[in-house]
Amino acid sequence: MTMTEDILNIKSPIEPDVIDKLTAGNRVLISGVIYTARDAAHKRIIDSMDSGEELLFDPRGQTVYYAGPSPARPGQVIGSIGPTTSGRMDAYTPRLLAYGLRAMIGKGNRSEAVREALVQYKGVYLVSVGGAAALIARSIKQAEVVAYEDLGPEAIRRLTVEDFPAIVANDAFGGDVFEQGKARYRRGR
Amino acid sequence: MREIEAGEIIEAIARLCHQANYELGEDVMAALEKAEQTEESPLGRAVLRELLENAQIAREGLFPLCQDCGTAVIFLEVGQDSHIVGGELHAVVEEGVRQGYTQGYLRKSMVRQPFSARVNSGDNTPPVLHTDIVPGDQIKVIVMSKGGGAENMSRLAMLKPAQGREGIIETVVTAVDEAGGMPCPPLIIGVGIGGTAEMTMLLAKKSLLRPVGQPSSDPETAELERDILERVNDLGIGPMGLGGRTTALAVHAEVMPAHIASLPLAVNFQCHSTRHRETVL
Structure with a gap:
């Protein structure tokens, strides 16, 4: 982990000792491998866990990006790919963290149950800038569908990223950028 | 009575789908630039700068501004002295959206049967269509791509x-x-x-x-x-x-x-x- 101009450079999968050093509000650039999964893929993963089926994607130690890209133009690695609202995955997340998922990237705040699970299982939740989808796409160097191709934009994709821009939103110690930021800039009433 | 060809409406909707998704409006750009000047939070300013840079990348490369290219919400203000020829209006609007989203590499985000199977329709149809009958013999076509x-x-x-x-x-x-x-x-x-x-x-x-x-x-x-x-x-x-x-x-x-x-x-x-x-x- 190195730091340039207040921005931390980190590798994904994110090692536990790096998780320990991340604090809510840190800006990071992520390089390595992350996996896309959003609403429909989460439902299928949980259904597979319930029925004891083999998982087509093993979340243990991995970073999941809540995103469904637009189609790639010919010659492009991927289309635009910004984050979707994380709160819709809250119902599934504590169970995935308990299973071994280590990091998530999305947008918007998380439920209390997710925040508690991040502390309990030593995970981290990051946000990237919603709507900065064309900019974020430039940090993606390879993309391949690894599960649920029939879901189209909601399929699970393995992404190789370089300097993917994100911000630590919930750290493993209970820090929450949304609460901190709002308290700092709120006025009156 | 003025005749307006269905094909003109299809072509207009497809083109507006592309423009709306690749080019952030100048009014929005100006508002974001002003906010970047006045925002007190350093993290907030960093976000606003990313959004302005994103808009430039999207415009120059014809990339969707956001991967969520939205529900296509279409407003038609139809002049009462106009006459649409060559197609049934709802089918015409749907075809415009289909062409716009498939030819423009825009994400298809519509699912049929929203409370059970949720199977993607594959071409971002159907759109949500609002029509108003207004004076005159022209048709005003408004395309809004509305994120979820x-x-x-x-x-x-x-x-x-x-x-x-x-x-x-x-x-x-x-x-x-x-x-x-x-x-x-x-x-x-x-x-x-x-x-x-x-x-x-x-x-x-x-x-x-x-x-x-x-x-x-x-x-x-x-x-x-x-x-x-x-x-x-x-x-x-x-x-x-x-x-x-x-x-x-x-x-x-x-x-x-x-x-x-x-x-x-x-x-x-x-x-x-x-x-x-x-x-x-």
């Missing part, structure tokens, strides 16, 4: 008339506060006041078609818009909810008469990736 994250935060409140102006402000501010970073602030907040339950929602949606920050032509409504904007920006939510002074770029309100028993209020959230384009045929 912001739309999900929408709210309808049937207020008691006694709640009045302050009730409206409280309800809108509470809705924005509870939505936090989820609808992708900085927002444009569409407010509908009056009418009936369904009409006030439509007023809120239509208010989003105004250039960002253009006040209501009615002075009393314009003052209400200013007061709501000030209260919303005092919440501290900031760009993407990370804290800051820019939670909304603008509040747009549309008002119409209401029943003696009613004060309908609608809030429709528009994310900063505000995508709509129009043309006249």
Whole structure:
């Protein structure tokens, strides 16, 4: 982990000792491998866990990006790919963290149950800038569908990223950028 | 009676889908630039700079501004002296959206049967179509690509008339506060006041078609818009909810008469990736 101009450079999968050093509000650039999964893929993963089926994607130690890209133009690695609202995955997340998922990237705040699970299982939740989808796409160097191709934009994709821009939103110690930021800039009433 | 070919409507809708998704409007760009100058939060300024850079990358490379290319919401203002030839209107509009989204590498985000199978329709159809019959012999075509994250935060409140102006402000501010970073602030907040339950929602949606920050032509409504904007920006939510002074770029309100028993209020959230384009045929 190195730091340039207040921005931390980190590798994904994110090692536990790096998780320990991340604090809510840190800006990071992520390089390595992350996996896309959003609403429909989460439902299928949980259904597979319930029925004891083999998982087509093993979340243990991995970073999941809540995103469904637009189609790639010919010659492009991927289309635009910004984050979707994380709160819709809250119902599934504590169970995935308990299973071994280590990091998530999305947008918007998380439920209390997710925040508690991040502390309990030593995970981290990051946000990237919603709507900065064309900019974020430039940090993606390879993309391949690894599960649920029939879901189209909601399929699970393995992404190789370089300097993917994100911000630590919930750290493993209970820090929450949304609460901190709002308290700092709120006025009156 | 003036004849307008179905093919013209299809071509216009497809073209407007592309323009709306690749080119952030100059009004939105200007509002974001101004916010970047005044935002107090360093993290907030960093977000705003990313959004401006994103808009440039999208325009130059013909990339969608946002991967969520939205539900295609189409408004047609049909002149009563015009006559559409060569196709049935709903099918024509659907074909325009189909061509726009498939040829433009835009994400297809519509599922059929929303409460069970949720199978993607594959071409972003069907659109949501609103038609108005207006004087004249032209057709105005408006295409809005409306992202799901912001739309999900929408709210309808049937207020008691006694709640009045302050009730409206409280309800809108509470809705924005509870939505936090989820609808992708900085927002444009569409407010509908009056009418009936369904009409006030439509007023809120239509208010989003105004250039960002253009006040209501009615002075009393314009003052209400200013007061709501000030209260919303005092919440501290900031760009993407990370804290800051820019939670909304603008509040747009549309008002119409209401029943003696009613004060309908609608809030429709528009994310900063505000995508709509129009043309006249």
